Amino acid sequence: MAFQPALCPRFHKAVELIGRRWTGAVIQLLLQRRMRYAELRDVIPEISDRMLSERLRELEEEGIIDRIVIPATPVRVEYDLTTKGRALEPALAAVGEWAQRWSDKPRSERQPETAQSPAHAHAHARTARRRP
């Protein structure tokens, strides 16, 4: 009987949340500093107002960003990551490292510079027969 791989629902939800159109980009920008709505729009010229508003609302509902209203004239709105949102930094950094090493590279032309750490080796175990 071959080892039966399983899907982790929490992983699944998380990876599709951060990979939603423009969501990873917004989080990457807010990891750099707290930003106003208009600043986010300026750095992502391809995004529509409607989509940016929608993404920000989703991230607020997920507890990943805070919407901060500053009582000035006119009122100013800024966005910042929550503790939960900031905790995404190692994951997004790892995605960025992969992208830097492997973008525009074929499947195995160049090995990553660092060896696989033992902590990750378990996922590579092949318990199934390769040629049943």
Place this chain on the structure above:
Amino acid sequence: MAFQPALCPRFHKAVELIGRRWTGAVIQLLLQRRMRYAELRDVIPEISDRMLSERLRELEEEGIIDRIVIPATPVRVEYDLTTKGRALEPALAAVGEWAQRWSDKPRSERQPETAQSPAHAHAHARTARRRP
């Protein structure tokens, strides 16, 4: 003049690739072992044949998976990660760790168990004025 956050196009492309509907799930499964088409479909009952085929073709075009044809009767097709695909493991593991710690938790109820490592501290530097 406030520090101007910038978007990394390679990161942006990568995060939306792995976050595409069911793509992260397929990679997570193939990290566990090489699988046949029908096995993937069985583990992801919600996916349609059309979408699974499309995702597998995209991942093959990106050099992330190999499509392996085994000359048996009937011919058998299996999918496995390439070196480039397997290099996603640390990033996906980090997303999984975040999901385990923070799913269903509000923005800051519970701190992560481990402190932020110094290697990641740079992204937290606030070079912008908070109240200009």
